[in-house]
Amino acid sequence: MPYIPHTPDEVREMLDVIGAASIDELFAEIPAELRPKGFHVPHGLTEMEVRRRLERLAAKNRTDMSSFLGGGFYDHYVPSAADMLLARGEFYTAYTPYQPEASQGTLQAIFEYQTAVARLFEMECSNAGVYDGGTALYEAVMMAVRHTRRKKVVVSEAVSPIYRIVLATYTKNLRLDLVTVPHDRGGDDMAALTRAMDAETAAVVVQNPNFFGTIQDFTDLFAKARDTGAVSILSGYPVLQTVLKTPGAMGADIATAEGQSLGLPLSFGGPYLGIMTCRKALVRQMPGRIAGRTRDASGRTGYVLTLQAREQHIRRQKATSNICSNQALCALRALVNLCLTGEEGLTRQAALSIENAHYAAMRLCCIPEITLLNRESPYGNEFTAVFPTNAKKIVRALLDEGIVAGFPLGRYYPGLENALLVCCTEKHGRDEIDRLARKVEKAL
Amino acid sequence: MIPKDLLYSKSHEWAKIEGGIAVVGITHFAQEQLGDITYVDLPQAGTVFEAGQEMGSIESVKAASELYCPVSGEVVEVNPELDAAPEKVNADPYGEGWMIKIKVADEPIDLMSPEEYAEIAQAEH
Numbered sequence: 245m246p247y248i249p250h251t252p253d254e255v256r257e258m259l260d261v262i263g264a265a266s267i268d269e270l271f272a273e274i275p276a277e278l279r280p281k282g283f284h285v286p287h288g289l290t291e292m293e294v295r296r297r298l299e300r301l302a303a304k305n306r307t308d309m310s311s312f313l314g315g316g317f318y319d320h321y322v323p324s325a326a327d328m329l330l331a332r333g334e335f336y337t338a339y340t341p342y343q344p345e346a347s348q349g350t351l352q353a354i355f356e357y358q359t360a361v362a363r364l365f366e367m368e369c370s371n372a373g374v375y376d377g378g379t380a381l382y383e384a385v386m387m388a389v390r391h392t393r394r395k396k397v398v399v400s401e402a403v404s405p406i407y408r409i410v411l412a413t414y415t416k417n418l419r420l421d422l423v424t425v426p427h428d429r430g431g432d433d434m435a436a437l438t439r440a441m442d443a444e445t446a447a448v449v450v451q452n453p454n455f456f457g458t459i460q461d462f463t464d465l466f467a468k469a470r471d472t473g474a475v476s477i478l479s480g481y482p483v484l485q486t487v488l489k490t491p492g493a494m495g496a497d498i499a500t501a502e503g504q505s506l507g508l509p510l511s512f513g514g515p516y517l518g519i520m521t522c523r524k525a526l527v528r529q530m531p532g533r534i535a536g537r538t539r540d541a542s543g544r545t546g547y548v549l550t551l552q553a554r555e556q557h558i559r560r561q562k563a564t565s566n567i568c569s570n571q572a573l574c575a576l577r578a579l580v581n582l583c584l585t586g587e588e589g590l591t592r593q594a595a596l597s598i599e600n601a602h603y604a605a606m607r608l609c610c611i612p613e614i615t616l617l618n619r620e621s622p623y624g625n626e627f628t629a630v631f632p633t634n635a636k637k638i639v640r641a642l643l644d645e646g647i648v649a650g651f652p653l654g655r656y657y658p659g660l661e662n663a664l665l666v667c668c669t670e671k672h673g674r675d676e677i678d679r680l681a682r683k684v685e686k687a688l
Numbered sequence: 689m690i691p692k693d694l695l696y697s698k699s700h701e702w703a704k705i706e707g708g709i710a711v712v713g714i715t716h717f718a719q720e721q722l723g724d725i726t727y728v729d730l731p732q733a734g735t736v737f738e739a740g741q742e743m744g745s746i747e748s749v750k751a752a753s754e755l756y757c758p759v760s761g762e763v764v765e766v767n768p769e770l771d772a773a774p775e776k777v778n779a780d781p782y783g784e785g786w787m788i789k790i791k792v793a794d795e796p797i798d799l800m801s802p803e804e805y806a807e808i809a810q811a812e813h
Contacts, residue, residue, distance in 0.1 A: 528727070528729070553726070553727070553747035553748075553751070553752035554752075558750075558751060558752050559752050562745070562752075562754065
């Protein structure tokens with residue numbers, strides 16, 4: 245019996261309704277090289293063969309290099325207890341905890357996670373999390389579009405280009421007017437962002453620190469957004485939130501973030517964690533799950549999924565989002581990491597990371613031909629260095645020395661081919677940074 | 689529970705038109721079907737609707753549904769009580785549970801008499 249029960253007649257009928265001539269035409273949007281060539285599953289392997297094969301694949305990874313890569317994903321120290329706690333079967337093997345019969349423990353964990361990130365960002369509400377920083381930003385924009393019933397979205401070019409690509413892809417067929425405001429030497433152009441906002445603007449979107457590592461205070465911009473009736477959206481960096489002015493303090497309506505820096509290991513493609521927080525006035529536009537605390541009939545504390553009328557299983561096509569899942573295990577890991585590290589630990593992590601980055605910038609700028617893209621603006625644990633030559637050339641030369649020098653910005657910012665985004669965390673030693681500077685000087 | 693002095697829509701809203709102003713709410717039958725109402729999302733004063741257009745939504749502990757504007761015109765007043773006390777829609781759907789007042793632009797065409805609505809409510813029961 246075929247697994248997919250559509251008869252050729254039914255397929256034909258459906259294609260006619262859609263207006264596509266064939267299945268191939270229906271999927272034409274997907275580039276041919278990404279479409280499956282066939283579904284021929286190879287024969288089974290023995291356990292030993294599988295292990296050997298996976299070990300060979302794993303050996304292709306280089307984990308011994310000295311890395312200064314950041315750009316939204318950061319190698320902070322994670323206490324060993326996080327792995328131990330996460331591996332507990334109650335958490336690790338539980339199926340999606342979204343059914344009414346979800347265990348109280350799972351719901352409490354989500355509730356505590358929400359409480360922790362809402363406090364970190366000084367925002368009123370948080371959901372259970374979404375997939376990653378990019379999808380969180382997209383969902384935030386859609387909250388603003390629904391809330392304001394407007395179509396124009398003003399985005400700073402200094403917002404992560406990866407998030408902006410995600411946003412453009414998701415909204416491609418939604419008839420939104422995405423307006424990108426060019427960055428100004430790695431800074432957000434506040435005057436241009438303000439000018440771009442009008443009575444049709446649903447949201448203004450910025451990031452702090454921005455993709456170039458620059459730290460800014462968006463309080464005035466957000467006040468102007470409020471005056472025009474636009475929703476202000478800030479994408480943040482959780483670890484640095486302990487030392488930076490928070491989204492809440494700046495008056496942001498929605499704050500999102502990539503949650504990876506809160507204890508999630510770096511890996512190609514995740515799974516990561518999208519953090520979403522907002523002011524209470526917008527909570528009904530929030531997508532996804534929200535766990536709430538309540539009392540049962542006997543007066544005991546209990547936890548429930550709350551405000552579910554926003555969601556797909558009740559609201560159907562009118563739901564706030566088609567997301568009906570979260571990264572429960574990743575959110576739990578962020579919570580465990582936050583609890584183990586604590587406020588003091590997180591603050592020291594942030595301060596040490598920033599100190600290291602400033603030391604690295606100082607060392608690199610001692611080399612005569614190297615400058616910072618913006619010498620006036622403050623930066624956190626990441627900065628943009630400009631070389632007299634293509635940054636890719638430097639990166640390639642240093643790979644041979646076992647160093648990943650940073651992220652060459654030319655890939656996303658034409659005209660900045662000589663710029664390199666360099667990141668430090670508390671895990672870098674002074675000797676490691678000294679070595680980076682020596683090898684860069686040699687490569688020039 | 690179908691007052692004689694009101695007009696009704698197929699989507700279970702009622703309208704009371706007096707002096708060019710329509711007061712709009714949902715019927716007793718509708719609130720009964722929804723159960724305990726937890727939230728009413730209403731448009732802002734000044735919004736203009738065509739009859740039959742979606743004007744907001746209503747949520748209960750077990751369901752959520754859209755509200756449709758039974759007449760064409762501009763919203764002139766929104767019940768300020770419902771934000772904090774949506775249960776008024778359950779307790780008094782034709783009185784304290786009213787939702788919006790609209791300055792009527794056109795004569796209503798698609799609305800039903802109490803007798804016609806009674807049949808629809810009976811059929812859906």
